[in-house]
Amino acid sequence: MSHFEKKHLVTASGYYQEKELLRFSTIGSVDDGKSTLIGRLLYETNSIADDQMLALEKASINSGSDYLNLALLTDGLTAEREQGITIDVAYRYFETKKRKFIIADCPGHVQYTRNMITGTSGVNTAVILVDARKGLQEQTLRHAFLSSLVQIKHLVLCVNKMDLVDFREDLFDNIKNEFYKYLSRLDIADVQCIPISALNGDNVISRSNNMSWYQGVTLLYALENINLFSDPNLVDCRFPIQKVVRPLSEDYYDYRGYSGRVESGVLRVGDEVVVLPSGFSSKIKSIDSFDGQLEEAFYPMCVNVSIEDALDISRGDMLVKPNNRATVSQDVDLMICWLHKEPFDPKRKYLIKHTTREVQCLVKEAGYKINVNTLHREQISDQNPIKMNDIGRVQIRTNTPLLHDSYKKNKNTGCLIMIDEFTHETIGAGLIL
Template identity: 55%
Template sequence: MDTAATTTTPPIHHMDLMRFATAGSVDDGKSTLIGRLLFDSKSIFNDQLESVERTSQERGDEYTNLALLTDGLRAEREQGITIDVAYRYFATPRRKFVIADTPGHIQYTRNMVTGASTADLAIVLVDARKGLVEQSLRHAFIVSLLRVPHLVLAVNKMDLVDWSEEVFEQISHDFACFATKLDIPDLTVIPISALYGDNIVSRSTNMPWYEGSSLLHHLEHVHIASDRNLVDVRFPVQYVIRPQSLQYADYRGYAGTIAGGVLKKGDEVMVLPSGFTTRIAEVETADGPVSEAFAPMSVTVQLEDELDVSRGDMICRPHNRPAAAQDIDAMVCWMTDQPLVPGQKLAIKHTTRSARAMVKELQYKLDVNSLHRDDTVTQLGLNDVGRVRLRTTAPLLADEYRRNRITGGFVLIDESTNHTVGAGMISSAG
């Protein structure tokens, strides 16, 4: 495994967890789809199923409404919509999954940003009867903006268009034309019926013209290991471990989640912002020492020399380091009713480092439907996306977002309310 630092494929045992987000317009069937995945993969308990069946009868549904498995909040059940980002877990013999079920309403676009920011794959649902709507394009744009490596367009409710190949091909063509404007490296289009389970776990006999794989088969087999950045070593220090016992009086460990690259015992590393260099003495996980560790593992690193290292510092390679920047250009998705305006002061949270930031300039707002830039705007409103220049009080140890989604991303916080008001993707740092 000594070649892991230069290869783009990590050890096979880390390929067992995939995070994916679902998105789509209201009533496109996201919750039903996730309920179907949970049900067909036998990831729900009997009492959960009985509760769903009972609630379905009380609502007068003629079928077991699997959407109720994910619409857990009472307000969501009453309105028949998804409001918050609901995280669900299920597993198959090939892979474990974390699902972020994000809302479809336009006012909850910010929730979709939250759900998709850590996703390996995104599923955008469209209703076969309606075709592509504004929200479909908006969600595809956000998936591209967040650089989610894999996108599945799931054309749902094919049962309501008589399993029509022509309808499916038209939607596929329309979406492919829009996707050419975006940065989507891997696009797959699958016709499904979440309600009846067609093409969810197994291939549908109702659509013999479709020759691709089922949705679950695709989720199990899509290659996500090479999406990780295993070249640029980035280890933001989250916590310094100094045990208070005499037995470990000399122990000093630095805990955190690897944001990029591979760490091995004996590797020469640099600690930023101090610039001191040393070597790794040990890499440990909760199960004990390991010969190497890679993103996104959580580890504790011991260094050969006693350096002054604290939370917010970054361990990297001496000749491959992130920028230490106070001037940041970034795409920002604004998440609150109070608009973003030039001159505004906010707190900024980047990896494990916190600082304050001022909005120096609002360069343009992006129309997420037409992808046109409007450089005459004076503010960003709720759910707007725009290019912003920030000046921070302390340098951020940052990469461009397209190079590393962890060290290239940040959140903005209103200091008076402590609410997260913006999510940013760094375009350049200098």
């Protein structure tokens, strides 16, 4: 019943070795073969165990499918299996000798924008699938637009099902050229296009013998070699305070430290720092952790920082450098992606979570909606509100200042979520302009 045989085992040695971590999203419409592609990546990297395979075969037969339905690997919930749809972003893990991978698999149909924004918010690489027979679809362009919106740094377009179009070079070239043309309107620097057949494995793990005209790399090679060095922001030092630490124990009686994660930039002992929003300045006395003292810290390190002066600092404040400060402001321009079935209501108050800060906001101006298919702007009105899966531009005013950067400059200090003050559900995602 299985279409697969393990042709090229790239299993990890098991012995621990230092590796880079790549988090990526897989994006595609229902029949683009996304599950088959993930299944193949997992299977050929030895990440599907025999008992999982057996359970999968059993479940495939139960669901009336006459082939191995790899979607059932990720569709773990009963409701998903019954309805044959994927409800939620699923996470999958595999590794090769070179890298460790976390896949955020974004489902193809319902609530697409919501799931895609959620699944891509934590990654820097996206793999978009298209069906070679159908070429670029409206939704492919939507996927590319959303990838650009959340600042995906590396994009791989997989033109799948090449086996069904006789591996034709001209078809692939057309799709590729059309895609590049569309991308010129967007903001993604690193793009690769790969012709594949997920079902037969062409150009997924190993090079295809059927497309000698293709001189590029395989998908796995691309994922293993995407250059991650330039991804983190090492310029703008931002250290939001997560917790104030005062152990008051015998060993650390006078210790007063600030726990947090360096969200960007580099923090070094001896650095001059400014505390936001108060504006007081001091110097970094030490950077400590359970594992000992450090000379410097950078993203995504979680450390304790202590400073020379006794200042009033609490959760939600931020350490920055004197000549490179985050914006301190109560008026913030945002692109929002609405995640809830109840539409965005400009007359309501919302809660906002931004870095380690929680504030309230009013809507000052509801600007426009973006039609994600045409990229045209639409006026927001009572009849045409920002609904679930819509992207809109709004201006908010917060009750206390946000310490922020633009999302484009600094993802970690430019993102926020909106929370319903009564149900406490997460209902919106915001990207600061």
